[in-house]
Amino acid sequence: MFHINQNAVHCINSDCPRPYPQPWGNKFCHTCGAPLHLLDRYVPLQRLGSGGFAQIYTVWDQKTQTEKVLKVLVESSPKALELFVQEAAVLRSLRHPGVPRVEGDGYFSVEMLSATTLQNNLNPHQFRCLVMEKINGQTLEEIFEQYPQGCPQEWVFNWLVQAVEILQELHSRKIIHRDIKPSNLMLRTQPASLNKGGTKKDQLVLIDFGGAKQFSSNQFGLKASSTRLYSSGYSPPEQIAGGVIGPGADFYALGRTMIEMLTGKSLSELENPVTGEFVWRNKVNVSPQLADFLDEMIQEDVRSRPANAAIIQKRLGKISRVSPQPAIFSQIEQSFRSWFGQAKGFLSQVEDSVGQALITSAHAVGKTTFFVFKAIFNILLACLDTFWTMLLTGIGASSGAIAGFVLASGTTIDEDVTKFMSHQLPALVTTTPAISGSEFLLFAGAGLGTAWGLTLAGGFGQKRRFFVTSLMGVISYAFGWLVLQLITPHQGGEGLVGLILAGVSLLTISLGLRSHHIVHAVIAAFGTAVVFAGLIFLGLPTNIFDLLRSPGWSDIWLPVTFFGFVGVLLSFWLGVSYYLIVPGLRLLGWR
Template sequence: MVNRSSGVHCINPDCQRPYPQPWGNKFCNSCGAVLKLLDRYVPLQTLGAGGFAQIYTVLDEKTQTEKVLKVLIEDSPKALELFTQEAEVLVRLRHPGVPKVEADGHFQVNLTNPKPHQLPCLVMEKINGPTLEEILNKYPQGCPEDMVVNWLNQAVKILQELHKHQIIHRDIKPSNLMLRTPSPSLITSQGGTGWEQLVLIDFGGAKQVNIGRQRQESSSTRLFSSGYSPPEQVTGGHIGPSADFYALGRTMIELLTGRYPSDLEDPQTGVLRWRNRVNIKPQLADLLDEMVQEDVRSRPANATIIQKRLAKIHQPASGQNSLQQALTQITHQLGLLGQATDQAFSNLGQTLGKILRWILQTIFQIIKACSLTIWAMLLTGLGASAGTVTGYILAYQTNLGDRLSEFLTTQLPGLILNPEAGFGAEIIVFATAGIGTAWGLTASGSFAQRRRFLVAFLMGIISYGFGWLLWQVITSTTSSGEGLVGATAIAIFLLALSMGFRSHHIVYAMIGSFGTAIIVAILVVLGFPANLSQASTPHIWSELPLSITFFSSIGILMSFWLGISYYVIVPGLRFLGWR
């Protein structure tokens, strides 16, 4: 029941004595403004201010329920546009995860004091419950994983409804997500159980877009929340559903870690370093990392994709973990060990604790970098070996090599300078070795690359094929060893250039090619045979171990130098200002 003795609140922002006004008065005793809005809503008390608006609790005498009144106190055209846009969005939406607004909930009140003007108002459903920001205050080390996954599930369903209506929220963060509970008296001391209905509030920054024609839209107003909004929103560029997924991903990471997202950013790359702070399912961590990618194209395209990923996360594990997952788990455990060690030595002083933590974090980063680089070297070496064996089978157990030689000799007579017998088989061996190398590097997923298997497949053929051709050209004028070094350099350069690295592509290509070529040159000087696959047919299989050793070594060396580039050289260039 409403305490009618507490009085009524005047909503005129220029009123000198807005509260309390006697219950039952139709007009304010101080400024003369109407008190009972639409002859239905009675303002009871202020709830605070949000953006350009003042928020009140009002009594709806028609339904005898409390609601929320939002009053626009800023008179700029842009503020009025955003306020009207929020009202139109909420009137149109009907979802339990969005505050309900009736068709007549948006109206204007005429005021005469201090001058005649209109005051835009919006009445919406009152959500009884805490925000996720308030709940996070009860969990300074981060909320439990099952609670966060439940909130993420509900939030994605809300966004799916918004995006279906071509609406982008643009301001998702813990303070704009609430838990609907039956009444304030039922809220527990922890601020809720985590299983109540999640509600997304504050649609003042919502934007109506044509998602299907997003690239033709004009750029967005620069309205953003620091720490949560994606780069394209901060710069006022084109935005789409992935902008909401980015903000939601950062919000969930904050709820899991208890740390503000900006505090988790790597000072050199801007990437969030958070996975060693929590012990959660690697699949969930991978999903959140994809949601907060700076590149729009690397984020999930729609809410359905995220829902399917979450459904798989809830399925029981298959029992067989890949080596990469095992390495990730080891890294997580090392992170937990680092936190425990940090706590144990905290009594030695804040300065000593910070130094120790920095040392441990550095060690953990080195271990992680070495583990992922070794994983890439292993897969790349295996892929190159498998590709070489496959190439030998295709080249020398079938007539593909002879047919390729005949085709190149007749159709492209000027391409091969010294058309010796069996050169078609050599091309097949090089091409399949290139495919295997490219597949292994792409499958490893290391070095933050986009896993583009089709591009890797094609560039494996092109890069190693071109390398073979360069080898023939150089060998025609100089020694076979120099030709092998040159072929290695150009093949690795082209292949690395085509990998889906996030930035600094030319750096990866140059370091990978030159580093690998230098080691090959040293091996040639030390006596490594430089006449691969040039034995006579009866003895060709005796050359297979040598070819496997060569191509797998090239793949391993390439992965090693790409790891050096990713973990040492590129961060150094970023530190020096090359973005």
């Protein structure tokens, strides 16, 4: 990477009007005169962003021939300086693979002598600098965005175990982090892949020690913190109120972080907006032992949380021994989700690598090329998401239809349904040859299977509401069946088109998509219906369901294929709507 980053240097003076690019080899900035070789060792290469009171850069360490991270304090308040010095002291004292390494001379000051300073006889401005190890990998926040359906339990359990090991090291030195959240937890991974996200190859690293603080083991002698630092949703009540905090604050934040990674839902989505109650266990399939322990970690009363990291490690050891092996269907699901997540993670990694190389090599051409590459990768990710949803929805719809047929042929429920419908909807008796309970059960099963497939895929930014979507899947397809009965002639193509429009639109509205619900419903329903209208015009049989009035296994393949194809087309048009139509509407100002 050295030959890539040697092209230009970045000035770290926050007052410099043209900090980048500086020619490689210059000792001082050609615009403001600030030094570009820090301690005759570190050369700033690129500004990464800002964090708290500091600007963050990538620097080249000429001594070790490696890239590192430089934090430069730009806030002049005494409190900002106190926190920055505190972070430097904490990191220099720690030697743990789960904490970024800082060498003994990694904290230093640099004087900035600019022309304005000299002309006005002002004292030179000092910039405090902290150089630390650069962690290559993804944050849990980035992984969270790749897995809207939630991460597998074994991944989260492994991260929890590693995080507790780090906290045990910190707390043994009387240090609390005070700002644990997904963006401050990284996986030290190889650039090529995510390594399945939860294996021992991925070392969890706790970063951003800007809020770290010493605490006393004598709880009676503790005083409230003079600095009210907290992250909404993750920090415990005593920290938000500016009260006395200890190791329990880190346990609370870690527990909330792991729950967020398990469910794939933001903490605000898990809180009842009226009562403020935190409800998450019904959003994910997780072992009761782990769920109970996470609930214990996030208790509002600090005395109800685990007292120290050693206790947590013992509890996690017991949970690991009693955790049952996942069922075969769960293993299949997690294998698919793992493959899908790896593919998205790999594409994101490649996108970042290519973008980094292009931006640093040639600005004018690089930006255009980067935009093209980014567009291509976004298209690939959208295709992956859509294909995954089409696959699961098609399988779910076909399986649900088969289950409905088995229920009708193996029990007497279809007869009870027929009698009930005949009494409740007497008008149908005069307009149709006979009401078929088998046909109704087939529709209900297909609706349930389609809803489960869509929700299990978790695509298109949807909220995974299994119960609501399953219920609406049955209702929407039942309504489609009713539309089919009322359209005359019953065996015509109009009936098939009508049931698709009714069933698909109602199901799409209930999916829990983030916005533009009507747009998604219209595109999905009309897109699917138009395709079937074309197939009917080309000769698709329209008496698909008439065969079920005397059901037999030889007749089931046609309805099952029909519902499976409806599920596939529904998912396809949802992908078109989510990735093309809705972004276009947002671009035109329709929020």
